[in-house]
Amino acid sequence: MPEKSVSVLLIDAGNTRCKWQLRAAGQILEEGSAAYAALPADWPEADRVVVACVAGQPDLQDRLRQRYGERLYWLSEPLAGYPHFHHCYPQPQRLGVDRWLAMLGARTHGSGNVLVVDAGTALTIDLMNAANQHEGGFIVPGLELAQQALFNNTARVRPFVDEQVQTALVPGRDTLSCVSAGVQRQLQALVMSVVQDYPDYRLFISGGDGHWLAQRLAVPPSPHLIFEGMESLCAGYF
Numbered sequence: 001m002p003e004k005s006v007s008v009l010l011i012d013a014g015n016t017r018c019k020w021q022l023r024a025a026g027q028i029l030e031e032g033s034a035a036y037a038a039l040p041a042d043w044p045e046a047d048r049v050v051v052a053c054v055a056g057q058p059d060l061q062d063r064l065r066q067r068y069g070e071r072l073y074w075l076s077e078p079l080a081g082y083p084h085f086h087h088c089y090p091q092p093q094r095l096g097v098d099r100w101l102a103m104l105g106a107r108t109h110g111s112g113n114v115l116v117v118d119a120g121t122a123l124t125i126d127l128m129n130a131a132n133q134h135e136g137g138f139i140v141p142g143l144e145l146a147q148q149a150l151f152n153n154t155a156r157v158r159p160f161v162d163e164q165v166q167t168a169l170v171p172g173r174d175t176l177s178c179v180s181a182g183v184q185r186q187l188q189a190l191v192m193s194v195v196q197d198y199p200d201y202r203l204f205i206s207g208g209d210g211h212w213l214a215q216r217l218a219v220p221p222s223p224h225l226i227f228e229g230m231e232s233l234c235a236g237y238f
């Protein structure tokens, strides 16, 4: 009788929300995302569960530990001693586990230099060369956070209820449109400036704001990079 393929539940616990995929034999069987206040009461059955968490979340960890016991692998920092990646941080455990996994995920798409953008709560950009040497990166506030920074720290820049968020980059004609278009252009310009400095690096864009950013930069989005990184870890490590 053929052996049943191993099912893995992969959970990407970011600062804004939690995303998950149930995979078996490289296929995505189920997927979802939710705010922490609205997580499923009932997680799917899985042979193995890997969580990448940059956001603390002790309650989630307790619940998943109760549900899955020893099948749970909780990653809050890069795995020490992982041989197929060379850190540049003097303290590698300080590198966000999501950034590390996104780079491992990009590697599953081929060899060569990679420039990995994860447009989430923060927008991160990481460079990794063909020898899997992390060459460093950039961290800036992501779209929502950058907008909130303006709303929270100015008297009159705020989202008026009668204003619609614009998706175009044309100059805004109300406060919300000016902020939205301004912040989008800022993020796009940052990524373009790094791309320009590293022309031999293949660009990958993931994260909650990855779709529009990828479209602007004329590359296909890579929404599953962190899951792909987790899956490649599972193959050798868990």
Ligand SMILES: Nc1ncnc2c1ncn2[C@@H]1O[C@H](COP(=O)(O)OP(=O)(O)O)[C@@H](O)[C@H]1O
Residues within 6 Å of the ligand: 013, 014, 015, 016, 017, 018, 119, 120, 121, 122, 142, 143, 144, 145, 207, 208, 209
């Ligand atoms: N359904 C959604 N809920 C929350 N944010 C979303 C959603 N869809 C897109 N976004 C955008 O994605 C960003 C969060 O991206 P995500 O990759 O989930 O972040 P994180 O991994 O930091 O939790 C938000 O800042 C927001 O601009």
Ligand SMILES: CC(C)(COP(=O)(O)O)[C@@H](O)C(=O)NCCC(=O)O
Residues within 6 Å of the ligand: 014, 015, 016, 054, 094, 095, 096, 097, 098, 099, 118, 120, 121, 122, 123, 124, 139
């Ligand atoms: C930079 C981040 C906040 C990004 O988190 P996210 O936007 O995915 O929620 C996260 O990767 C993190 O907490 N990193 C630790 C600091 C570092 O990477 O240097």
Ligand SMILES: [K+]
Residues within 6 Å of the ligand: 118, 119, 120, 121, 122, 123, 124, 207
């Ligand atoms: K991010």
